[in-house]
Structures are given as structure tokens and as C-alpha cells.
Amino acid sequence: MPFRSPPENAILEKIHRSFRVAPRGRNARASRNSLPLGMGDDAALFAPSPGCQTILTCDWFLQGTHFLRDKHSADAVGWKSLARAVSDIAAMGGTPRCFLLSLALPQDATSAWLDAFLVGLRRAAKRFACPLAGGDTTKRREILINITVIGEVASGRALRRDAANPGDFIYVSGRLGAAQQGLQRLRKRRGAAGRANPRLQKHLYPEPRLALAAWLSKKRLATAAMDLSDGLSTDLPRLCSASGVGAIIDATSLPTVPRATASPSQAMNLALNGGDDYELLFTVPRNKAKKIPANFAGIPMTKIGKITKSRKVLLSGPSGLPKILRPQGWDPFL
């Protein structure tokens, strides 16, 4: 006679079924081999690769704080919850290896919503070659997600925040502010958006800069790096503070959203203070700058300023004296 299956077991089984097939990405074989014991035990077992350090990161993704149930499709929530945590692995120059999913759900999200969430999550897991290794589930009035990603990087090759030097050039990948612009558009819409809408793509389905960061680490081109999650004006001071340096940014050089889609001041505000871009911010010694291409795999690389000895973080515009760049990005406690 079979055991009575408690409801929690049914949800766990749905998650397990969804992830039973290993990801087909670049590192699929490595991922399978490195996970001798995945879901279903007290904890997951992971076989570290020789010569590598393990990278550990975790990220909240909470209904009402990080997404809105009526505006963000469950598919997008699944993708983005993993993508933003994987972005922290990219920011270290690493390769994701597996992840843990902590999920708290209201009863009314345990069928259709959960199914669609798992589709988006599974697509992201394949894309980033990052299989599910375990997790925890519970019941809650609102949907709560916490994702831990485990990555690896060759020992001593991690891209840290604390090693920028005065004179280094400061670069960003991609365009800044596009995700925030997508959020503004989404807020004006009625209901959730489909997967295909290109104007919302950057907000709903961010792409962590894994290949770029791994290349910078491998070629030893970057002195420091981080991902832009809270906006340049909030994140750049963090990098400077960790490195004990300052910076001066040339406002006219910032890769903003296209002119046709925003006024110059809106575009500048989005580029400085818009969160959720998951682009890479990195510093390069002056003598290595010529090795940074204008594009990396189709993503523009833009030199936006340089690191200074003085600990101020300044913004210079087309005219007048440089001004202090004040953190006005995303801060959950403001």
C-alpha cells in the first residue's frame, strides 16, 4: 500500500519532475558529473572541480518587492529569479554549476502559476547550464523566492570589487537604463506581458554577462568588476569604496537607451539610477585598454570614465565643474 502523499511532497515532485532532465548547455556534462546527489535528500552533494574556488551567492525575489503578480508573468519570474542570481556569479568571472530554490507559495499558486514558473526557471537553468540541486518549500500568503547559485572560478582568478587602481579605465557592457525603462513601460500596461515583447525583454529576461566576465578573468584584463543591479550611481560607489578609490564618470559617454525612446534627461537619469540592468561594470589598467573590443559577442563595451586616487565619485558633464555622483539607485530601505 502506497504512503499517503502529503501536499508538500506533491509540490516537491512537480519541481523534481520539471528538472529531471539535465540541462543541455555548454557545461551539461560537467554539471551532471558534479552533482552526484541532487534533490530528494536532506542536502545536495556537489563535487568541486580541481583547481577551482567555489562561488556562493543568494538573492531574494519577492512578490510586491521584486515583482508584481499581475504584471510579471510566472514564466518571467522563473527566468529572472535565476538570471539575477547567476549574474553575481558572472560578476566574479565564474561559471554557474548548480542552484538551490527556496519557494514559498500561496495555495492558489501551486498549480498553473507554479507550472509556468518552472517553465521559465527551467529555460534559464538550461541557458546558463545551471541545474537545480535542491531547495526548500513552504506555504505563504505571498510568493517568496530565494535562489542560491553555486559557481566556480579558477583559483585566484575571481573578479573582485576591491582591486581597482587609480588610473584604471572604467567600462560598462550594454546600454544602461533599459531594464528600468522596460519596468516603466510594464507599469503602464494592463496585465502581464508576453515573452516576445522586445521593449520589455531587458526588464523581464535579463542575460547575465557570463561569457564576457569569464573572458575578462581568463585574459586577466579586469582589475575589478561587479554587476549593475541597483544602478550605476549606487553600485559604482560600492566598487570604489571596496577598492579605497574614487572615480570620475564622463556623463556624455554613457551608453543610454536610444534617443528616440526617451528625452536626454530621462535617458541620463535611467542610465545613472535605473536598476536591474545586470550589465558588467569593470575596470581595466590603462595599458590593457586597447584589448577591450568595441563589441563583445554583439554587446557594446563602453569606456565611461576612470578610477581616481581621491575617494570622491564624480560625474562630469558637457559643461561646468564635475559634481558628486549621489547614490540614487535602488535601495529597498529608502
Add this chain to the structure above:
Amino acid sequence: MPFRSPPENAILEKIHRSFRVAPRGRNARASRNSLPLGMGDDAALFAPSPGCQTILTCDWFLQGTHFLRDKHSADAVGWKSLARAVSDIAAMGGTPRCFLLSLALPQDATSAWLDAFLVGLRRAAKRFACPLAGGDTTKRREILINITVIGEVASGRALRRDAANPGDFIYVSGRLGAAQQGLQRLRKRRGAAGRANPRLQKHLYPEPRLALAAWLSKKRLATAAMDLSDGLSTDLPRLCSASGVGAIIDATSLPTVPRATASPSQAMNLALNGGDDYELLFTVPRNKAKKIPANFAGIPMTKIGKITKSRKVLLSGPSGLPKILRPQGWDPFL
């Protein structure tokens, strides 16, 4: 001129300050060396030990679901949130190495509550030789905690759930139901309880069975093991299901709470269905059973039944036929 420090940074700094001193436990030196980069970067770096597999586990600890703000002191919340996640590392026969803290707080919990929480958390981190490596913070109406613990175990020596064999004896450590009994007492009290109350100790300050599990792994005595978090009637079927076996439990052998504190039926109900004990449930081949002591470091070891080929999980009492043991422990979706 210093940067304006955003409120989130102030909370991060409080957490960092609280954990700046490395734990003084058994593995203090190993822990320090294995964490070349801790808090303050995009992610933490961890140096895996040669010949070991990495153990990964995460656990929710949510206000209103897992603790009550008016009944559970912030100190106990800090201790228990880490202890229960560390218990999953113990359940694998492993040693904790570091943890990640995801914390969502209402504004009114960012000073005194946070301070007391960090005191309890830090004491647990010292006790388990498990330093804080990183995390994520955000603002929320209610206190949400998610803890990821990273542990290690010699390759191939993990205690799994899926390897119990028919004929194995089933053991538990400690007394079952004491944590649930503590919760019942706490619910009847007005306000939160102090640290010293021995009748609430098991509920508020559980001790993961790290040394016992590591010994069972090292001596290759256990075929399967798990920690009892949701109650024997819910957890034993999980072990049996993973191993493709059944079990028969002798009700009269169960190590219940002391007779003086509960009626026989209350004590039996607590032992079968009470959650949160974090005792170890493990199976031992018949020919190794004599190596299991009556006490391990002061904790009673009790043989409670045996694994069967039939996939039923049965409870035999002092009289009558054995009955199916129905899962009636903690299930958040019930």
C-alpha cells in the same frame, strides 16, 4: 568627502561588523582559510577541501510560519535559523563550513531586533564553526529569513536517505517530541521566553547532531540517515520511499518526553508527530548494531524498529496488529 551611505549599506555594515571575528570553534582555522573572500563582494569565494564533496542546503525561517515575533526572542530566532539548516549538513554526515544569510526586515526590526538576532546567530555560528560568508538583504513588512549552509564530507561518505536495506535496525538520537512540547508551553506563556529556560531549550535552541553523524559516517555504521525536522511519522516514510523499503516501528520503544510531563498518549503523539526535534534518524545493518552505544556524548541512542522489504511503514503497539503509520507531522500545505 565620504559617500552618502544608503540605509541598506548601514544594515550590511551592522551584519559585517557582527561577524568580523572568525568563529573560535573546532574548525576555526580551516574556516578562515577556506573563505578567501567573504562579505562585501558580489558573491563569496570558498576553497573546497581536497578529497571532499560539498554539501549544499537551504532553509526558510519565516515570521508567522516558523516563528512568532511576540513569542520567539530575536536571539532564539538567530540561533535556530542557523541550527536547523546546519542540521541538514549533520544529516549528511558532514561538517559545516560557512553560510549565507538572506534577510528581509521591516524598518522597526532594523535596530534592537536585528542586534539581538545577530547575537543569537553569531553564537550559533561559533558553536557550529560556521562563519557567515555573504547574503542578501531587503525590506519587507514581515521578517523573512533564508539560510544556505555549505558543508563538506569526505567523498563517498555522505549519509544518504536512499540506502537503507531490509533487515537494518532503525535508531533515533535523543528524545522525540520535546521540541513540540516546548512550543506548546511557549504558546501558553505571555511574551517571549529567556535563553535559560530548560523546558523550552529543545524548541528554541536545537543542537544539530553533528558529532554523532560525523562519527557514523567515519565508522561506516549507518546505511541511511536523515534529520527529524517534520516529525517521525512524516520523515520516516520519506527515508523509506527514497530507499524503496518499508519499516516497522515498535511504539513501546520510542524515546518519548518524560512521563511526568505528559500523558502516555500525549507523549506518543508528540514522539510520532512532533516536529522540530532535529534528532538523527538512521539505519544500521544488523551485524553492526552492537557498535552503537546506548549513549553518544550524553545523547541516548534508541533502537526503535527495523527496515522491511514490504514498502509499508507500520507501527506495532503493545497489543493488536501493527497499523499503518500515517504522516501526521508538520506539512506547511495542510
